[in-house]
Amino acid sequence: MRVGVPIEIREEEYRVALTPAGTKELTTRGHEVLVQRGAGEGSLISDEAYVAAGARIVPDADAVFAQAELIVKVKEPLPDEIGRLEPRHILFTYLHLAPDRELTSGLIASGATCLAYETVETADGRRPLLGPMSEIAGRLAPQIAAYFLERMSGGKGKLLGGATGVKPANVVILGAGIAGSNAATIAIGMGARTKVFDIDLGALGSVRRALPAAETLHSDQLSIEAEVAAADVVIGAVLVSGARTPVLVSENAVRSMQPGSVIVDLCIDQGGTVATSRATSHRAPTFVQHGVIHYCVDNMAGVVPVTSTLALTNVTLPYIIALADSGVVAAARADPALARGVNVMEGKVTIKEVAEATGHPYFPLEYVLPIEYM
Numbered sequence: 129m130r131v132g133v134p135i136e137i138r139e140e141e142y143r144v145a146l147t148p149a150g151t152k153e154l155t156t157r158g159h160e161v162l163v164q165r166g167a168g169e170g171s172l173i174s175d176e177a178y179v180a181a182g183a184r185i186v187p188d189a190d191a192v193f194a195q196a197e198l199i200v201k202v203k204e205p206l207p208d209e210i211g212r213l214e215p216r217h218i219l220f221t222y223l224h225l226a227p228d229r230e231l232t233s234g235l236i237a238s239g240a241t242c243l244a245y246e247t248v249e250t251a252d253g254r255r256p257l258l259g260p261m262s263e264i265a266g267r268l269a270p271q272i273a274a275y276f277l278e279r280m281s282g283g284k285g286k287l288l289g290g291a292t293g294v295k296p297a298n299v300v301i302l303g304a305g306i307a308g309s310n311a312a313t314i315a316i317g318m319g320a321r322t323k324v325f326d327i328d329l330g331a332l333g334s335v336r337r338a339l340p341a342a343e344t345l346h347s348d349q350l351s352i353e354a355e356v357a358a359a360d361v362v363i364g365a366v367l368v369s370g371a372r373t374p375v376l377v378s379e380n381a382v383r384s385m386q387p388g389s390v391i392v393d394l395c396i397d398q399g400g401t402v403a404t405s406r407a408t409s410h411r412a413p414t415f416v417q418h419g420v421i422h423y424c425v426d427n428m429a430g431v432v433p434v435t436s437t438l439a440l441t442n443v444t445l446p447y448i449i450a451l452a453d454s455g456v457v458a459a460a461r462a463d464p465a466l467a468r469g470v471n472v473m474e475g476k477v478t479i480k481e482v483a484e485a486t487g488h489p490y491f492p493l494e495y496v497l498p499i500e501y502m
């Protein structure tokens with residue numbers, strides 16, 4: 129199979145979907161890898177490194193899409209890329225379709241088979257392709273919050289860890305999954321008073337065992353409102369697979385926060401968990417509403433592309449190999465986790481949560497692709 133790797137054209141996106149090591153694995157198995165010139169530069173990977181691993185460098189995105197059958201990316205396609213998709217294509221990338229009806233409609237119209245990293249899910253509920261980026265985003269969140277709490281950054285002028293004789297900042301984390309637990313690890317390491325909310329008592333128990341300094345609280349509206357009002361930093365880290373993120377922090381709750389407080393909404397690519405959140409970019413990462421600084425960059429892990437590219441491709445490569453070796457039909461039939469990654473196939477939405485969120489008809493995957501175990 130011909131595997132294509134285009135440059136990510138999202139603003140301030142420096143990650144790349146395949147490394148030379150991954151290229152070597154594919155070419156050794158007889159596949160052809162086409163890499164757009166300069167695709168790896170943002171992650172400090174040269175064209176020469178790809179060539180040494182067996183790739184062929186092509187001049188532009190048109191060449192990648194025209195020649196490749198399997199397109200691997202990092203972020204969801206932008207309109208120019210959607211326009212290049214054809215029914216013969218398999219697209220494998222982060223999609224986050226639930227909050228984006230226009231993108232979903234574009235993929236439906238393309239006829240391409242579109243798989244999302246974030247909905248690849250094992251039988252025990254793990255999402256292996258989302259985990260590394262959630263870990264990195266979670267670890268970034270407290271240090272970003274600490275920066276924007278500084279007075280020169282527009283914040284209230286409070287040190288996250290306090291000082292001798294001075295109370296530390298209050299950090300509230302919504303969600304005890306991978307992103308939330310990693311955010312708690314860093315916040316506690318920086319000396320902040322840290323509270324973690326979740327409805328899953330098992331997840332809270334895991335945080336409590338790993339981080340005895342964290343206060344773990346069952347998530348309910350009254351408790352969230354009370355703690356948000358007293359928080360210096362709120363980190364949204366909630367995920368519902370395939371669906372829009374639930375809004376847990378109302379606009380009135382944001383109004384209750386002190387001026388100069390900081391919200392870091394890690395859920396923004398699935399719609400956000402704070403009512404006042406809207407997507408921002410690395411070039412303009414924040415906005416202020418009701419006196420509160422909002423950081424809502426929807427490709428947050430892209431700020432550390434060298435780390436992020438390696439972490440992402442470590443987990444995506446086995447699935448890319450499966451798709452290249454067997455094609456999407458046989459690979460999905462062989463692996464239930466990968467089958468759950470199929471979001472759009474033959475012009476139909478095959479994820480119920482995406483269909484409900486975007487208003488498109490829902491077709492179970494077995495309707496499009498008969499699979500015995502489903």
